[in-house]
Amino acid sequence: MKWSISAGRIFGIKLRIHLTFFLLPLFVFFSDIKEGFGQAGLSVLFVCAIFACVVIHELSHSLVARRFGREPKSIMLLPIGGVATIDMMPNKPLQEIVISIVGPATNIVIAILLALVGGSSMAVALKNHSNLTASEMFIFDLIAANIMLAIFNLIPALPMDGGRVFRSILALKFGFLRATLWAVTIGKAIAVLFVVLGFFYNPWLALIGLFIFSGANSEKQQAIYLTMLAQRPPDLTIPPEYINLGQDDRLP
Numbered sequence: 001m002k003w004s005i006s007a008g009r010i011f012g013i014k015l016r017i018h019l020t021f022f023l024l025p026l027f028v029f030f031s032d033i034k035e036g037f038g039q040a041g042l043s044v045l046f047v048c049a050i051f052a053c054v055v056i057h058e059l060s061h062s063l064v065a066r067r068f069g070r071e072p073k074s075i076m077l078l079p080i081g082g083v084a085t086i087d088m089m090p091n092k093p094l095q096e097i098v099i100s101i102v103g104p105a106t107n108i109v110i111a112i113l114l115a116l117v118g119g120s121s122m123a124v125a126l127k128n129h130s131n132l133t134a135s136e137m138f139i140f141d142l143i144a145a146n147i148m149l150a151i152f153n154l155i156p157a158l159p160m161d162g163g164r165v166f167r168s169i170l171a172l173k174f175g176f177l178r179a180t181l182w183a184v185t186i187g188k189a190i191a192v193l194f195v196v197l198g199f200f201y202n203p204w205l206a207l208i209g210l211f212i213f214s215g216a217n218s219e220k221q222q223a224i225y226l227t228m229l230a231q232r233p234p235d236l237t238i239p240p241e242y243i244n245l246g247q248d249d250r251l252p
């Protein structure tokens, strides 16, 4: 994990922060400084709150994977989101569906909890046609961000959660490798669309597109490797007659 620093462990899982991540709060701070130091600080706090939700999202994948006996290796924070690294099990599509879907579901649960905390005072403000306070606005935006995170992660582009669910559904019928190749093709098509749209409208979308494209390639390589590993002969030990070499033996 080059260019990343350790941020400790959560539930025994390594949390790492990619150095490029720190560009995001800096960018947000200097973008909003024209609206005052307080507003810029609040924007940075909001970014931190979103990424706390991202960590909870990745943690939910990791902890559910652990319940299935798979080892969550690490959680990495990047400026475009989080990545949970978990051992891949090609022959467990139903497990993969549960592990993948729990992330977006966690964001929906966070949104509901936030609505329960701030919903009543927000409803009163809206009823009285008064403006939301800064804290109400903060909670409102965080609810919206969590709903967006859930929807965005469900886009069926491997390696995103929706892509993993899509691959696993295909794998039930076509097997892991063919399912992965299909999901990678669709993931790359969506990635190219993101890059093109992002180029015109939003640079972050273009970055996410590039991330999905390179992630889809890694998924393909990993699927080929795991399939070859599963198909290797069951016993590759060398027959005894080939290893009984004495000190004085010479190769021909």
Ligand SMILES: [Zn+2]
Pocket (backbone or CB within 6 Å): 057, 058, 061, 100, 103, 104, 153, 161
């Ligand atoms: Zn996820």
